[in-house]
Amino acid sequence: MALEHAILVSLLEQPGSGYELARRFERSIGYFWTATHQQIYRVLKRMESDGLLDVRDVPQERRPDKKEYSVAGPGRTALSGWLHEPIEPESLRHDLAVKIRGAAFDDPAALLDEVERHHRVHSDRLAHYLAGELRDFTGPGALGPLDAGQELQHVVLRGGIAYERMTVAWLDDVLTTLHRLGAADPRI
């Protein structure tokens, strides 16, 4: 279960509450792992009772109190153990590809709107990643010489950028193909 490990990494980078983790999973960590707040709260509770995490009640002004989690010794050990285990290279699960092949048995042109919508989402993500890279790594106000952790964060971000760039280019290809099929189809 990689969610545990993603949480360990995130809490090592910066301790925080379940709520804060959920927001990180919509941002940086979430670029390559997603989780809902319910799932996060449940896993945090289990990890704490397994001794992987420490909790601390933090009273706050102007907002409800929170529980701040941080990684305990056994949590670090567990992460280290996982890092040394091999994992399976993951396989894609790409709904849109299923749809595109399915369109052969329906009207291909009906997919145009859907593909354009996905194109916009991925273009936006790409722009967002590039802005983050500029801010943190390559821009004028960016960090100076990077430590290992920052280098690794950057190479992961470059992976996200490469993925979104590739996806946008492929969706262009899909759109061209759909238009070509539509032009050849007198129904359109």
Added chain:
Amino acid sequence: MALEHAILVSLLEQPGSGYELARRFERSIGYFWTATHQQIYRVLKRMESDGLLDVRDVPQERRPDKKEYSVAGPGRTALSGWLHEPIEPESLRHDLAVKIRGAAFDDPAALLDEVERHHRVHSDRLAHYLAGELRDFTGPGALGPLDAGQELQHVVLRGGIAYERMTVAWLDDVLTTLHRLGAADPRI
């Protein structure tokens, strides 16, 4: 649940048994959707009892009998309905990226073997996809003018190729980064 829809598409392209579907999910369809045989058998059974599929007992010589499934009318309707519904652009779940960020809290160089292994797997997949493209679409013995279904299969395959190419290039980047960090680290 996209497994149902992936099965509908696959059975429309070619009727077959659960066993045959499981093998297709290791090949063409499996490039962008995976499923185990247990999951496939269970879903087939449900889809059949829901009236989406027809079954036919096929006695075979030299091997056990099989049940051949094909798409029934309501199955086609269900697929068509799904094709016209919008779906969420999917987000990545990339264990290796979690590991790479986690390596900052362990020994980055220890990841080299793992990353190289993933690199080999993705290079192999790329070669496999390219061979399939040459055989079916771009080579001398390939199909002549393509119909819409074949065009769509090709554009999905091009997506797989683009994904694997991008991944291999990114893993090169990761390896370079890990080597750089290792060289700067007196432990190595």
Added chain:
DNA sequence: TCGTTCTATGCAACTGGTTGCATAGCAAGT
């Protein structure tokens, strides 16, 4: 004849993750 491999199907138990709902403090606007 015995083990292995391939085709072919399936059950049971479990895990991970989603969805829907609920609660509560506090701030800011209308």
Added chain:
DNA sequence: ACTTGCTATGCAACCAGTTGCATAGAACGA
């Protein structure tokens, strides 16, 4: 006063998918 919105946490029910195991016919080689 009322609503909206953000922070913050959680339960319960459900669903999808994995893992481990089991069965069985047939081919094939040692």
